[in-house]
Amino acid sequence: MASTSSSIVPPTAPVTTTPLPSRNPLPLSASQEGQVRELYYKRVRTKCADEVRDFASCATHRTFSATFACRSQRHAMNKCMNLYATREEQDAAREEWFSSMDKRREEREEKERKRIRDEVFWKDWWDKDKKTKELGDVPGAAPELGKER
Template sequence: MATPSASPDTSATASAPKKYNLRNPLPLSASQEQEVKQLYHKRVRARCAPEIKAFAECAVNRTVTATWVCRQQRLAMNSCMIEHANNREEEDRAREEWFATFEERRRAKEQELVRVEKRREEVITMMRQDEERRRQQAQGR
């Protein structure tokens, strides 16, 4: 009976980062889908920025009365948001943007992990130095 052994080719590809195909993307996890939706909504808000700004300016220093006093601005803002939010092409563009910036986000996460690990090591060193200083003070008394 032959024993299974890992070939060098499979181990090398397992550690290499995945390349995403923008034309045929893989199904995304729930957290990845949430990131795509955030990009999508950000793009929609950017397209409707003038309408949102007009409503916000009208609603300043108003509470309940903003509903009917700023009705025209609110309806303009809502219609713009609905128009762009129901656009499948906009969602596809957000998904493409997410895939295009995947490597950049991965690198940023890795740098953050390195920074956190470096800071953790600094804190451990400081705690050890403090412990040593206290031990020396206790022996000196």
């Protein structure tokens, strides 16, 4: 019984693969998830705009009867929505949301700068009014200022 080393195969450990890094690494808050969801719905509605428009024009001025009278348009709209309401579309909406983070941050910063400018303006505005009243109480100032008629 001769054994060769080439016939003995050492047991191999199971290969574990690490999951691919997430394309969207940050966990989102509930409000951010809502923003992504709104973006997702907007993208799907945009792709199905013709079907939505057809159903809306059929359903205009109808209430209960829209369910029956516009059945074919409703089915076409729902079919289109289900066709595009996929996980890939959600991922695309999430990527779009992440790519627009800088734009939203710049908009917030600009809004804050405008708020500060407005605050300074209104503070100056109301101080003018206060100064005008103070001038009316000073002897030698214009007699019209500060006096009631």
